[in-house]
Amino acid sequence: MKLIYRVLTCPATRILRIPTLAHGTLSGHREHMVRQLNYHEMREVFTRFQEASPAPEGELEHTNAFTLLVAVALSAQATDLGVNKATRALFAIADTPQKMLALGEEGLIQHIKTIGLYRNKAKNVIRLSQILVDDYGGEVPNSRAALQSLPGVGRKTANVVLNMWWHLPAQAVDTHIFRVGNRTGIAPGRDVDAVERAVEDNTPADFQTHAHHWLILHGRYTCVARKPRCSLCLIRDICLSEDKTP
Numbered sequence: 001m002k003l004i005y006r007v008l009t010c011p012a013t014r015i016l017r018i019p020t021l022a023h024g025t026l027s028g029h030r031e032h033m034v035r036q037l038n039y040h041e042m043r044e045v046f047t048r049f050q051e052a053s054p055a056p057e058g059e060l061e062h063t064n065a066f067t068l069l070v071a072v073a074l075s076a077q078a079t080d081l082g083v084n085k086a087t088r089a090l091f092a093i094a095d096t097p098q099k100m101l102a103l104g105e106e107g108l109i110q111h112i113k114t115i116g117l118y119r120n121k122a123k124n125v126i127r128l129s130q131i132l133v134d135d136y137g138g139e140v141p142n143s144r145a146a147l148q149s150l151p152g153v154g155r156k157t158a159n160v161v162l163n164m165w166w167h168l169p170a171q172a173v174d175t176h177i178f179r180v181g182n183r184t185g186i187a188p189g190r191d192v193d194a195v196e197r198a199v200e201d202n203t204p205a206d207f208q209t210h211a212h213h214w215l216i217l218h219g220r221y222t223c224v225a226r227k228p229r230c231s232l233c234l235i236r237d238i239c240l241s242e243d244k245t246p
């Protein structure tokens with residue numbers, strides 16, 4: 001049956017997308033989900049991603065763990081491009097928690113007011129900077145629990161920081177990875193937690209560190225939301241989507 005996808009962000013359930021029938025009736029039946037790709041298919045998918053891009057990198061500009069943490073926190077419901085435009089000047093003068101506190105909330109707002117939800121984000125960045133100074137000696141802690149205890153830092157932000165700065169195989173699931181995982185069979189799951197587990201459980205160990213960036217870049221540039229570029233896709237013959245474009 002042909003499906004369309006509706007993107008939802010419910011803070012309570014963390015469900016990003018529910019499969020809906022083509023005429024728009026909410027369904028969410030499990031039988032519509034594609035199967036999980038098997039081990040050999042997963043190895044082949046990531047082997048191809050690796051050959052095409054041996055060292056994939058995230059696109060959020062940063063100079064240290066603190067600026068990465070702030071950039072990721074600012075990127076919620078914003079584009080990396082928009083965040084980079086704002087943070088270039090910001091990080092030139094405030095690349096540590098101490099300097100961020102010296103800049104202050106109003107000063108920070110002047111730099112980030114082009115980014116959505118900037119008032120709330122500014123409040124959180126100032127509060128987390130204070131906690132880093134008070135409780136962590138001005139350093140960014142590198143456990144998921146400690147990161148998630150900071151204001152405005154959820155599991156996804158923590159996983160991005162753990163993956164990008166400490167190169168841990170932490171799998172942050174954003175809207176791109178959620179879509180790609182479900183469409184292709186790389187990591188099917190009904191909510192972000194299920195997709196995160198599917199990536200962790202099914203990605204061969206030697207591909208775990210870069211899996212996050214390969215999947216995000218694949219979703220951002222090839223397997224895009226509305227009209228995926230299937231004719232250019234490296235994994236077209238393995239992908240299980242029933243809605244490939246010619």
Ligand code: SF4
Binds near residue numbers: 184223235237239245
């Ligand atoms: S074949 Fe199309 S739907 Fe499948 S992964 Fe590639 S771009 Fe996405």
